[in-house]
Amino acid sequence: MSLLNRAAVFYEPGRPFELIELPVPEARPGGLTLRITRSNVCGSDLHTWRGDGRARRTDPAGSILGHEAVGIVHELGEGVTADWNGQPLAVGDRIAFQYFRPCGNCRNCLRQMPEACTESFKIRFGDRNKWPYARGTYADYIYLHPGQAVFKVPDAVPDALAASANCALSQVIMGLQRVDVTFGDRVVVQGCGGLGIYACAIAKERGAEMVVALDAVQDRLDLARQMGADHTINVSEVTDMHERVGQIKTLTHGFGADVVVEVVGSPAVINEGLRMLGWGGRYLEIGVVFRGEHFECDPGRLVGQNQRIEAVGSYTAACLQKAIGFLDRNMQSLPLDEVLVEYPLEEIGQAFADQDAGRIRRASLVME
Ligand SMILES: [Zn+2]
Numbered sequence: 001m002s003l004l005n006r007a008a009v010f011y012e013p014g015r016p017f018e019l020i021e022l023p024v025p026e027a028r029p030g031g032l033t034l035r036i037t038r039s040n041v042c043g044s045d046l047h048t049w050r051g052d053g054r055a056r057r058t059d060p061a062g063s064i065l066g067h068e069a070v071g072i073v074h075e076l077g078e079g080v081t082a083d084w085n086g087q088p089l090a091v092g093d094r095i096a097f098q099y100f101r102p103c104g105n106c107r108n109c110l111r112q113m114p115e116a117c118t119e120s121f122k123i124r125f126g127d128r129n130k131w132p133y134a135r136g137t138y139a140d141y142i143y144l145h146p147g148q149a150v151f152k153v154p155d156a157v158p159d160a161l162a163a164s165a166n167c168a169l170s171q172v173i174m175g176l177q178r179v180d181v182t183f184g185d186r187v188v189v190q191g192c193g194g195l196g197i198y199a200c201a202i203a204k205e206r207g208a209e210m211v212v213a214l215d216a217v218q219d220r221l222d223l224a225r226q227m228g229a230d231h232t233i234n235v236s237e238v239t240d241m242h243e244r245v246g247q248i249k250t251l252t253h254g255f256g257a258d259v260v261v262e263v264v265g266s267p268a269v270i271n272e273g274l275r276m277l278g279w280g281g282r283y284l285e286i287g288v289v290f291r292g293e294h295f296e297c298d299p300g301r302l303v304g305q306n307q308r309i310e311a312v313g314s315y316t317a318a319c320l321q322k323a324i325g326f327l328d329r330n331m332q333s334l335p336l337d338e339v340l341v342e343y344p345l346e347e348i349g350q351a352f353a354d355q356d357a358g359r360i361r362r363a364s365l366v367m368e
């Protein structure tokens, strides 16, 4: 069987994806070649596709997007015998992987902050006509470099769940860890897309006593409840910001939230979220992944009430390890796979359009 490495090239907003064929990258020492089996449409891919903020600066030569994915080991490079849990790794094993690679020796890596590595994302760019060809996962095969964490996925965890481990789920785990969501916390989640419903589940897993989820779409709120939210606020029904802030104050007996998580992906909701915080509260920004936008903020309130804002845009290898463990433990009890709608790679344009229009929650490209 001759191998085909189909890849979907994105040129610019409004222009259809182009399906091309690339060589399959050979595995070099320390790395491995992965056959992608499923790749989701992440919110950040959607921002690029739409041309939001500075994401509108695109490569005229086109680029292969996609990073939230799962795949099967196609070829192991010399010296690769185990995953990052120390489990033996062989051709045919299914793995989740870090889609970036902290360098390990820049100033931030040396200071134990690999998530802030300044070199991390360089492996995602380059000439697609040169090895390792496709750098994004909207392709049949990609190459994983030495230093990209890989973890075998337990057989019981389906691809539909495993595919979001390396972006949405790990990102949420990293974020809630950064703001230290803990036993007894009251947490507000702004937005119930892929990130938001995971935030509800992970906050409960970390011991939150109350999770309140906000969204404009009722079935997303229903799913958030199944994922652990104790209360929901439909912002298309409760349309006044001050009323919503008042509801959070009432639910928290006047104190306000300990943690508010922004996963709407819109700077417009940040001011409201900050107002929902109680004294000493922590605000977690994850959703806005493109630059060039601004939000309103009263710094005196932050100072006066000893609040803090944290932003998280990457994650450590340990978060991916925990993500796989979380799925393995919870796959029976959580309706995680209801989030995805499947498309073949040839219909990538439709997948993006449907997710953009809100006709589906999350698109997932299946590469069989
Ligand atoms: Zn992503």
Ligand SMILES: [Zn+2]
Binding pocket: 102, 103, 104, 105, 106, 107, 108, 109, 110, 114, 116, 117, 118, 119, 120
């Ligand atoms: Zn580094």
